[in-house]
Amino acid sequence: MKTTSGSSLDKSRLPRHLAIIMDGNGRWAKSKGLPRVAGHKAGVDSVREIVRACSDLRIPVLTLYAFSTENWARPQDEVTDLMGLLAFALRREADMLDKNDVRLQAIGHIAGLPQSVRSEVERAVDKLKDNTGLLLNLALNYGARQEIVDGVNRLIAEGRKSVSADELSGALYTAGLPDPDLVIRTSGEMRVSNFLLWQIAYSELYVTPVFWPDFRREHLHAALADYQRRPRRFGGV
Ligand code: FPP
Numbered sequence: 001m002k003t004t005s006g007s008s009l010d011k012s013r014l015p016r017h018l019a020i021i022m023d024g025n026g027r028w029a030k031s032k033g034l035p036r037v038a039g040h041k042a043g044v045d046s047v048r049e050i051v052r053a054c055s056d057l058r059i060p061v062l063t064l065y066a067f068s069t070e071n072w073a074r075p076q077d078e079v080t081d082l083m084g085l086l087a088f089a090l091r092r093e094a095d096m097l098d099k100n101d102v103r104l105q106a107i108g109h110i111a112g113l114p115q116s117v118r119s120e121v122e123r124a125v126d127k128l129k130d131n132t133g134l135l136l137n138l139a140l141n142y143g144a145r146q147e148i149v150d151g152v153n154r155l156i157a158e159g160r161k162s163v164s165a166d167e168l169s170g171a172l173y174t175a176g177l178p179d180p181d182l183v184i185r186t187s188g189e190m191r192v193s194n195f196l197l198w199q200i201a202y203s204e205l206y207v208t209p210v211f212w213p214d215f216r217r218e219h220l221h222a223a224l225a226d227y228q229r230r231p232r233r234f235g236g237v
Helices: 025-031 036-056 069-073 076-099 115-127 144-157 165-171 217-228
Strands: 017-021 061-068 103-107 135-142 182-186 204-208
Touching (some): 025 036, 036 076, 036 217, 061 076, 069 076, 076 115, 103 115, 144 165, 182 217, 204 217
Parallel strands (some): 017 061, 061 135, 103 135
């Protein structure tokens, strides 16, 4: 891989919102003869490094797809491991997030998560609420179709008979955030997997074969350099 240092990136053309589908934890573990949970644990190390890297680059918003509404279909043991890991990581990393001036928001059906995870999310959101740096937006028990349906139902409940695109944007979990400029997916799958379907209408997509637990700062810099080489037209010429 051609390495790109952060200093060679054009700081005026970084994404305002970067969204990442963290994929390949299971395959990473399998390739090393380890249980799947070892891949998820190693994935938390990548989360830590990428959050720090985005914060150092002054990227305003980072959304990470940590658990989808479809992930409940995994074996019960793996779901339990993932929930335990999320709660543990949120508790353990809160000080690091605070030192990096990171704010936290969770999007998805948070009420449908185990109480142990909900309370760690709430505690971390509250601890970090006055920070002014990177907004770390964690998609937890998240599904984009459900998000759109929830938004439409909210507007119907408010008495709307018809809505504009801007009104629907404002009714989504991501209300107030810029749409992602760049979506990164690790581990080579060419899919969107029910992630931010409305918001990524004009996002640039970057797929790397690297498994999430191996995805480090230099891989992020390579993705950003690739993004900066692309002309963006938003449907124009
Ligand atoms: C996809 O790999 C990864 C997940 C479903 C979980 C991602 C969650 C973490 C890395 C923990 C995040 C923690 C915090 C605090 C944000 P996969 O299991 O689908 O991999 P595979 O496709 O190779 O099986």
